[in-house]
Amino acid sequence: GNSVTQMEGPVTLSEEAFLTINCTYTATGYPSLFWYVQYPGEGLQLLLKATKADDKGSNKGFEATYRKETTSFHLEKGSVQVSDSAVYFCALTLQAGTALIFGKGTTLSVSS
Amino acid sequence: GAVVSQHPSRVICKSGTSVKIECRSLDFQATTMFWYRQFPKQSLMLMATSNEGSKATYEQGVEKDKFLINHASLTLSTLTVTSAHPEDSSFYICSAMAGQGSSTSGNTIYFGEGSWLTVV
Numbered sequence: 001g002n003s004v005t006q007m008e009g010p011v012t013l014s015e016e017a018f019l020t021i022n023c024t025y026t027a028t029g030y031p032s033l034f035w036y037v038q039y040p041g042e043g044l045q046l047l048l049k050a051t052k053a054d055d056k057g058s059n060k061g062f063e064a065t066y067r068k069e070t071t072s073f074h075l076e077k078g079s080v081q082v083s084d085s086a087v088y089f090c091a092l093t094l095q096a097g098t099a100l101i102f103g104k105g106t107t108l109s110v111s112s
Numbered sequence: 113g114a115v116v117s118q119h120p121s122r123v124i125c126k127s128g129t130s131v132k133i134e135c136r137s138l139d140f141q142a143t144t145m146f147w148y149r150q151f152p153k154q155s156l157m158l159m160a161t162s163n164e165g166s167k168a169t170y171e172q173g174v175e176k177d178k179f180l181i182n183h184a185s186l187t188l189s190t191l192t193v194t195s196a197h198p199e200d201s202s203f204y205i206c207s208a209m210a211g212q213g214s215s216t217s218g219n220t221i222y223f224g225e226g227s228w229l230t231v232v
Contacts (some may be wrong), residue, residue, distance in 0.1 A: 040227065043224050089156070099146050099158050105155050
């Protein structure tokens with residue numbers, strides 16, 4: 001079946017550290033890939049997305065590249081801030097407008 | 113930008129009662145809405161997909177008679193938890209897809225802020 005696997009958290013970093021959150025997927029077709037962020041007590045916000053192989057999504061200093069050969073979409077940021085503390089979800093959809101399939105989420109905690 | 117609003121954001125109800133959660137698309141017409149449930153520190157589990165004017169499609173294991181979903185208009189879907197029990201306490205999130213031809217990005221999915229349900 002179709003699924004998303006994320007690295008388990010929590011991830012604890014100091015401010016300005018480099019962040020990587022791994023995400024791999026299994027899909028029967030050619031999915032679109034997403035990263036969503038959820039701040040405490042809030043809903044999900046789209047962080048970035050990529051719709052085809054080798055696409056790079058980027059937003060707010062975060063980046064992720066759609067790697068078809070490794071079925072991965074790892075999230076990276078060169079210098080994290082305390083305000084980046086949140087839960088990050090990797091997700092896929094196989095067809096535009098269909099329901100997203102989410103990974104379990106990775107909690108990021110950044111301390112000053 | 114596109115906004116999806118959920119109401120109420122928090123609700124506490126007594127065991128055995130029913131509670132309704134609304135999901136509205138504020139500046140676009142949503143042909144399809146999705147309802148998710150999120151347990152503490154876990155991922156979002158899709159409960160059902162609702163299309164305006166038709167019956168919702170429920171995921172396996174979701175009781176359709178307990179979680180009633182109505183998508184009566186292109187801007188409103190409701191989730192009613194009937195005869196709620198403490199194990200129904202959870203964070204419920206809706207998402208809405210803008211239809212083709214919408215001023216927002218067609219087929220883009222937007223999420224509501226979520227609703228915390230506590231059954232006591």
